[in-house]
Amino acid sequence: MKRLELGNSGLEVSDISLGCMRMDQLSTSEANRVIENALEQDINMFDHADLYGKGKSEEIFADAIEMNPSIREKMVIQTKCGIRDGFFDFSKDHIISSVEGSLKRLKTDYIDILLLHRPDALMEPEEVAEAFNELEKSGKVRHFGVSNHNPMQIELLKKYVDQDLIANQLQLSLMFTPMIDAGLNVNMEHDPAIVRDGSVLDYSRLNDMTIQAWSPFQHGFFEGVFVDNDQFPILNEKLQEYADKKGVTKSAIAVAWILRHPARIQTIVGTMNPERLAGIAKASDIHLTREEWYDLYRVAGNDLP
Template identity: 70%
Template sequence: MKKIRLGKSDLKVGEISLGCMRMSELSNKDAANVIQNAIEAGVDLFDHADIYGGGKSEEVFAEAIEMNDDFREKIKLQTKCGIRKGFFDFSKEHILESVDGSLRRLKTDYVDSLLLHRPDALMEPEEVAEAFATLKESGKVRYFGVSNQNPMQMELLKKYLDDDLIVNQLQLSLVHTPMIDAGFNVNMQNDPAVVRDGNVLEYCRLNDISVQAWSPFQHGMIEGPFIGNDAFPEVNAKLQELAEKKGVTDSAIATAWILRHPAKIQPVVGTMNPQRLNDIAKASDIELTRQEWYELYRSAGNDLP
């Protein structure tokens, strides 16, 4: 699998990562198979969050692989914090407590990257900066990033940070493309012309912040997969056509569509099925032509000006 560099860090990882939200549902044996298979496929960044499975996903991950120093050196661990029951919390106290909990559950001394999970309207950026500095100095976190934030939210945070943000995790799939749509419809009066995210994609590219695409096979707000869904006949027909042409699965084509973007976007795939992950990983060996990329975009119901 091809490698990419996350932001301005020294983290070089497979261009596809594994989201571990559903790992809490697996036995240790099945989880071990998922993890080992991922590594063999070239997937070495594992994305966690303190809320996944109420913390159980991190526990199962560590228990399944019998976490030790040798194995820890082979992988990159990322976790997220800031979502609590009924509210968001970027307080210094919660960030530090959350990281300590994740480290305990993951049975490791450090994570490679920590992301703030959802924007907190009550964020005090100075307080976040203090928490990040404490975590960096203690060696508990190597790098920092955000999730679901717009450019001005990141700018506000960066004003007080000593380190660069390396990642912004954002929803993106072939049928969820608002960060791309507005770029085609500049100065127009149609709905896709509305800039809802402050041009976050261009901002991240300008500032060397890697975009990680969550829910790359979902439509809506995690309403379900669009692949194989009768509600999306045109996009599925085009996916199947290209899958047959290139000898891969439709999921691999949907992933290759994201990888084709020059922003070097890293899909975070959440499958716990080893064979499906192997099929998806083949996207790293596919390069869609410009025409194929646009055909897929249009098949998802997008009109070009």
């Protein structure tokens, strides 16, 4: 498994991370199998959120590995906060209380990375800065970042916070590519040319922020997976062609397509199936040529100008 540095943090992580959103649906023994398998695949980063399973995913994760210092040292644990029941909340009190809850559920003394989950329209960046300073000073959080934020929202935060924002978690898959489409359709009068995200891909590269791709197998926004989906026969034929050529699964090719981008994007994979994860993990060692990358992009329904 290849490693990448999150931002300029010095934190070396696997380029594929295990997303733990669905871990609340597993028994402790099932979760243990998933986590141990991830570690065997040399995946060292685990992505959580206080929202996942209303906290149960974090609890099961800790119980499954019988959290102790020796196993904690092998892991990079990331969690997110800011989504509440029907609204978003970046207040100082909520950020701190959310971290305290995650620490308790995860049975650990510190979080490696804390992300602000979705933009809060009522954010007061001064409060966020106070929360980050308190959490960093106490040693409860070591690094910070955001999720689903655009460049100007990040710039507003950066004006006030003292810490580097090392990551931005954003939706990206072979069939959800708006951050790539706009950069390919510059000066064109059709929908893919519309910049919807403030050029967040280029912004991230210019500012040394690691993009973490969530839902790497989804088409649209939670509309379902495209791998082995009868709605997309031509794409799946092409994925199978490259899977056979490279000796991996179709899902591994879909992840390899993301990893091929020179922005060094980290992919968050949420499968709770150990065998499937083992197959996906091989994507880290697969190299797609420029021709193969563009071939998949076009077959996924995208036209080049």
